[in-house]
Structures are given as C-alpha cells and as structure tokens.
Amino acid sequence: MTKDRSFKPMEGTSSNLTAENISQLKTLFPEVVTEGKIDFDVLKTILGEEVDESEEKYKFTWHGKLASMQTAQQPTMKTLLPHKQSSLDWENTGNIYIEGDNLDALKIIQKSYAHKVKVIYIDPPYNTGKDFVYHDDFSTDTDSYLAETNQTDSLGSHYATNTESNGKFHTDWLNMMYSRLKLAQTFLRDDGVIFVSIDDSEQANLKKMMDEIFGEQNFLAQVIWERAYSPVNLKKNFSISHDYILVYARNAQDVVGNGLPRSGEADSRYNNPDHDERGVWTSADLSVGPAVESNVYPITLPSGRSVLPPNGYSWRLSKPRFNQFVDDNRIWFGEEGDGVPRIKRFLSEVKNSITPMTVWKYEDVGHSQKASQDLKRLFSGKAYFSYPKPVELIQRMLQLYSNPDSIVMDFFSGSATTAEATMRLNAADAGTRRYILVQLPEKLGEKTEAYKDGYRKLTEIGEKRIQLAGETIAKEHPEVTFDRGVRVYSVANSNLVRWNVKSSVSSIDFLEENFVTGRSSEAILTEVILKQGLDLSYPVETRRIDGADLYIVAGGVLYVVLGNQTITLSTATAVADDFRRSNMERATVVFQDNGFKDDNEKLNAIEILNDAGFQYADIQSI
Structure with missing residues (x-):
C-alpha cells in the first residue's frame, strides 16, 4: 500500500455536528449503516418499544424550528x-x-x-x-x-x-x-x-x-x-x-x-445550654409524618410524664435507636426535663455549606x-x-x-x-x-x-x-x-482565499495567493489554532528561520510555518529536531501551501518530518 506523501489540506470549517452525530450512531449501532447511510428502519427495530410512532404525542413546535436545528448543525468557515x-x-x-x-x-x-x-x-x-x-x-x-x-x-x-x-x-x-x-x-x-x-x-x-x-x-x-x-x-x-x-x-x-458558605446568622442558631463537650448544637423535631406504625410508641420524659407523637405522625427513630440516642446525650428534653423530645444537631457535624x-x-x-x-x-x-x-x-x-x-x-x-x-x-x-x-x-x-x-x-x-x-x-x-x-x-470571514468559479480571477492566479490581503500572520495562526481545536490561551513560541515564521504552540502540540516562498528545508529540519526533543507521541505541523519555492522542496520536507516521527496525516497545508 503506497503512502500519501503530499500535504493534507487543513480542515477549513468548524465542527460538523451532523457528521459527529452520525459517527456516534455508527459506533453505537454499526448494523444501521447501509452503503454509508443510516437505515432508520433498522434503527427503529433496534430501539424497539422506545420508539414512539403514535400520531397523538406531545410536541413543542413553531414555524422555523427545523431550520433553526439545521442552523445549529451547520459548520461555519468564519x-x-x-x-x-x-x-x-x-x-x-x-x-x-x-x-x-x-x-x-x-x-x-x-x-x-x-x-x-x-x-x-x-x-x-x-x-x-x-x-x-x-x-x-x-x-x-x-x-x-x-x-x-x-x-x-x-x-x-x-x-x-x-x-x-x-x-x-x-x-x-x-x-x-x-x-x-x-x-x-x-x-x-x-x-x-x-x-x-x-x-x-x-x-x-x-x-x-x-x-x-x-x-x-x-x-x-x-x-x-x-x-x-x-x-x-x-x-x-x-x-x-x-x-x-x-x-x-x-x-x-x-x-x-x-x-x-455558612453565614453568621445560620451559625448563631447554635448554642450549648447543657454544656455538651461536642460543642454548640441546635435541635430538630423528633416527630415526622405520615406515621410509621412501628415508630408510634410512648416516651417517658425525665420529669416522669409520658408523651406520644401528634396524631398522624410517628417518631423519627425506632425505639431501640431512640434509646441509643438517649444514651449518647443526643436527645433534648428541655431545661426542666419536661419538654417534647428533640434531636440534637451539632455544628461540628454539619456540612460547611448550605x-x-x-x-x-x-x-x-x-x-x-x-x-x-x-x-x-x-x-x-x-x-x-x-x-x-x-x-x-x-x-x-x-x-x-x-x-x-x-x-x-x-x-x-x-x-x-x-x-x-x-x-x-x-x-x-x-x-x-x-x-x-x-x-x-x-x-x-x-x-x-x-x-x-x-x-x-x-x-x-x-x-x-x-x-x-x-x-x-x-x-x-x-x-x-x-x-x-x-x-x-x-x-x-476566514483568512483563506476561496476561489469563486464565477470570479474573473483565474484559478492559476488564485493559487498564487493563499490568504486575504491585509491579514496578519497572527490572524492566520489564530485560525489554525481554532481549526485544530486547541485552546486560544496556549503559549506560543515564535522563531524566524530563513525568512519563514515558525510558531510552536503549547510546547510542540502544533507547529505552524508561514512564509511566501521562504520556507526551506532548514525550517522542516528545525521542526523535526524540536519534535524529537519534545518526546511527544504525536503532533501536527501546518505549512503555508505556497510557502515552498517548488514541489521538490515540499516532498523533501515531508520526508524529513516523517522520519522524525510525524504521521503523514499530521503534515498539513493551509
């Protein structure tokens, strides 16, 4: 199998959501793909009862909704x-x-x-x-x-x-x-x-x-x-x-x-009237509704009085669990020991947030x-x-x-x-x-x-x-x-010049100029970074080699080389050497398409980079 030793044109648009969604469908359900297209009848069969084909179903719709969906899916060249x-x-x-x-x-x-x-x-x-x-x-x-x-x-x-x-x-x-x-x-x-x-x-x-x-x-x-x-x-x-x-x-x-964050007002509700060594606390109602029959039982207060939960309610704790709480001093009966029992909640045990x-x-x-x-x-x-x-x-x-x-x-x-x-x-x-x-x-x-x-x-x-x-x-x-x-x-609009077949400019003249007149190298670099899906805030190192500008993005994740017929094999060698030093498994290099003086220089540059470890698909042009 022969390898493609030419520059791969860099993708010129933003993400294509439709293509990405189709790719995910193909990964999840490979059997729905027939001759490269999605067979929705097969997909419906796979999904079975989850597919709602009834005519009477809830829909929220309006004029232009479908077009709005499609607009979100369409990539842009900007x-x-x-x-x-x-x-x-x-x-x-x-x-x-x-x-x-x-x-x-x-x-x-x-x-x-x-x-x-x-x-x-x-x-x-x-x-x-x-x-x-x-x-x-x-x-x-x-x-x-x-x-x-x-x-x-x-x-x-x-x-x-x-x-x-x-x-x-x-x-x-x-x-x-x-x-x-x-x-x-x-x-x-x-x-x-x-x-x-x-x-x-x-x-x-x-x-x-x-x-x-x-x-x-x-x-x-x-x-x-x-x-x-x-x-x-x-x-x-x-x-x-x-x-x-x-x-x-x-x-x-x-x-x-x-x-x-907990406020001072929230914390002020906690105090320690019984001098509990665990610190300040507040209390919560022991009863809860609706009633759970097994948790409806009389509680004898320290004063000797017996109490039941209110009608329709039960205690929050089972009787054995309630006794454990009493033994651990986690039930408050009031200062006189005659109050309806409440659960103590310690500030030291609650979340630091509200x-x-x-x-x-x-x-x-x-x-x-x-x-x-x-x-x-x-x-x-x-x-x-x-x-x-x-x-x-x-x-x-x-x-x-x-x-x-x-x-x-x-x-x-x-x-x-x-x-x-x-x-x-x-x-x-x-x-x-x-x-x-x-x-x-x-x-x-x-x-x-x-x-x-x-x-x-x-x-x-x-x-x-x-x-x-x-x-x-x-x-x-x-x-x-x-x-x-x-x-x-x-x-x-994109920095890249795109030939219009209706234009009076010939395709030969068009090929001589890659970029919109007046756009800076930094503007072109920004577009390459975005098209490659990299963070705009990644650090960029700039070098000047034989009249060409070499940009090293994020320590070597991406190399961008710009120059109008000024890119030489020295530039390709510099990229190759830097890539070897970086110890990265993979990186992308993008050259200005008309940056080399002839095709032989291009081909030799590609071989230098491939020998250094660049995959052919990662050697691209713009």
Whole structure:
C-alpha cells in the first residue's frame, strides 16, 4: 500500500455536528449503516418499544424550528481576528472576549472548548418588545417580512427591537434561542451547569425549549431572583419584582453543587445550654409524618410524664435507636426535663455549606438598581448601560457550581458583569477561573451618554468595564494575584482565499495567493489554532528561520510555518529536531501551501518530518 506523501489540506470549517452525530450512531449501532447511510428502519427495530410512532404525542413546535436545528448543525468557515491593541496582558491571560454574533462565535470556538466549560450564564433578550433580537440566515423569508412591516431600514439593516406583538414575535425569539442553546449544550462538561435569566414574556417557552435540548431529567431549578425592592404603584394590577433563572445540567447525575458558605446568622442558631463537650448544637423535631406504625410508641420524659407523637405522625427513630440516642446525650428534653423530645444537631457535624433555596433575595444577591449604581461607580458616575445584572447574582452561580480552575462562559455578555464576577471570586478564593465572553458589537446611539464620551460600540463599554473592574478589585485585594487580563477577538470571514468559479480571477492566479490581503500572520495562526481545536490561551513560541515564521504552540502540540516562498528545508529540519526533543507521541505541523519555492522542496520536507516521527496525516497545508 503506497503512502500519501503530499500535504493534507487543513480542515477549513468548524465542527460538523451532523457528521459527529452520525459517527456516534455508527459506533453505537454499526448494523444501521447501509452503503454509508443510516437505515432508520433498522434503527427503529433496534430501539424497539422506545420508539414512539403514535400520531397523538406531545410536541413543542413553531414555524422555523427545523431550520433553526439545521442552523445549529451547520459548520461555519468564519474565524476570529486577534486585537492585541484592545487586549490586556495578552501573553499571560486566559480570558477571552469576542466581538460578534454569538452564533458564529460559538461555532468557531466549538472544537477548542467542547465539553470543557463548567458554568454558562446568559442573560438573553427578554423579548419584551423593546429588546434586540438576532435574525439568523435560516429565516429565508425574514428579510421581506421585516421590510414589509417596517422593521428594517432601506439598506435592510435590522432595527434594534422585536416590535411585533403577534405573528413572528415569539417565533423569531424561539428560533434565535434554539440554535444558540443547542450549541451551548455541546460546551458543557458532563458536570457542567447552565443558568439562563428570563422574565414572564418567554419563561414558559424557554422552559419547554430547555427541557427538549438539555432533557427534563437534567432540570435542576427555577430560581426566583428578587430584582426590585419597592413596588411600582403606577402598575394597574401587579408590580413585578422578580425575574426567573432556569438552571439545567449537562448530566444531573454528575453534578455536585458546592453549596453556599455558612453565614453568621445560620451559625448563631447554635448554642450549648447543657454544656455538651461536642460543642454548640441546635435541635430538630423528633416527630415526622405520615406515621410509621412501628415508630408510634410512648416516651417517658425525665420529669416522669409520658408523651406520644401528634396524631398522624410517628417518631423519627425506632425505639431501640431512640434509646441509643438517649444514651449518647443526643436527645433534648428541655431545661426542666419536661419538654417534647428533640434531636440534637451539632455544628461540628454539619456540612460547611448550605443548600441554596430557589428564592434569591436582593439582600443576598443584589437588585437591579444596585447593579446600575455599581456600574456607574466604575465609570465615574456615568450611566452607560441599562439594566445590568448584579455582580453578586452571577458570583453566587459561580460559587455554587464552579471549581477554582473552571472555564466560565457568557455569550450574551452585555456590560461584561460575568467577567467582573469571575475576577471577584478568583480574588476571594485565589482561584484561576477563566471566562469566555461574547457580545454583538451593537452601535450606540449618537444621543447616548456613552457616545458623547467617545464610545461607539457596546463592546467597547464591556472591554473598558473589564479593565476598570480589574483595577478596582486589585486595589481592594492587594494581597492576591489574579488574572486581570483579557484577549479580545472579533468574528470575521476566514483568512483563506476561496476561489469563486464565477470570479474573473483565474484559478492559476488564485493559487498564487493563499490568504486575504491585509491579514496578519497572527490572524492566520489564530485560525489554525481554532481549526485544530486547541485552546486560544496556549503559549506560543515564535522563531524566524530563513525568512519563514515558525510558531510552536503549547510546547510542540502544533507547529505552524508561514512564509511566501521562504520556507526551506532548514525550517522542516528545525521542526523535526524540536519534535524529537519534545518526546511527544504525536503532533501536527501546518505549512503555508505556497510557502515552498517548488514541489521538490515540499516532498523533501515531508520526508524529513516523517522520519522524525510525524504521521503523514499530521503534515498539513493551509
């Protein structure tokens, strides 16, 4: 069998979820594959009674749902462009801020961060009629629909509100959310958790959608956040004072929450009136319902009085077990010895954390007005952003389910509250959590205070907030070193030039130029790193060899060689030598396709690398 001694073209798209799902099916049920296709009749036979083919079954559906599913599955050829000038501590930070449509961004980084994120928090548009709603390409009739109803301008640009109160009002929001949540699920670790803020406008629909995407069995809670502390008396019927936060796990069986730190108030309930050597304690009711007949028996108190459990109840302990508790001084009969018996619970024996309840009060996690005040304080009293979420609210989510080294994601990041919450928690517990934030670079209105102060896009406010919050936290915690940096990227079309058969440019001229004019080597390197599925924060060593740029990623996991007809055999030899020294079992090397002066140089380079241990499939071109 002859070996392929030519460069393998590097994969040019993001993850193909459809292909991955089919591959998993083939692995699980190889017998369903006929001539490379899935035979669903065979699959139904294998699944047997688990297949529901009845016409009358529950479905949650809407116009465009299928297209939204397909949109989530479709790969993208887009990439991220690095912006070092907008970044902070580029070389050392693990934090990422992406400007662009989150649907594109999630697809672009999927290979690099699939199954690696511990906590996702998003605060999407609530669809109140005043919120921005993304309109995706799958809505083939949306442009004409919006134009006819005056929701786009003469150039076809979407206005910033979803103003229809009927028709496609809910449909557009559902389509927008479905594809993004579908992608979000792929980022979560098996023990990962997602929190989604919402209000009454779409809460019912969002719950059904998340049940479908994440599975009803992975629903953890619907939290009530008390976002307001005083009534709005102008309201006719009710003054709404809360929002919802839906909480789902990737796999609920694998999730173990951290709980909340015990408060001084909780510990103050413990005392030691009988001077027990085991320390302070509190007491719990000994009776429990409904009654278990074997545990209904009289108890004689030290005072001599006899008591029974209340009607319909029994004692929590069997009689032999109760006697053991009495002998161990774990039953409290009151200071006079005449009280109904209670079980002693010692502080030294309880968990160091408290299980959270589903109502989160503003005293504990902040309210909307406090969030606005805190943000204004960062920006010297300027109100640049409406209705931010409190840092304490997101910090509680991270406390409950993140580990000190977790990756946190927020792809509707707004004013970048999640970044500040992550930094504050790291400063509090010396953690190394990293965040990935995505935000659409919405243009700011010329009449806004932010515009007058020089900001042009919402993302500029988010990036500035990260800088200011980091500086503030560092002053508050001078004893702690934490990651205050951030790498800023933007969504863009691929760096790779793709020949259009309708173009006037000949295929020969096209082949002479690999990359889009004006793109930097760092932009091309970023695209290669993403297409190879590597973490963007991996360290990169740069070398210059005979006019070519050699980038060594993560100590030799990936080698990228760029140069327009300047790549020589010396470069290939340098890569081979470095690979041998690294003692890695496998690595990938990617060359600029037109980097060699001729095909003989290419072939010789391939043999040098193969002799060093590179597999032919891992010697690629871009």
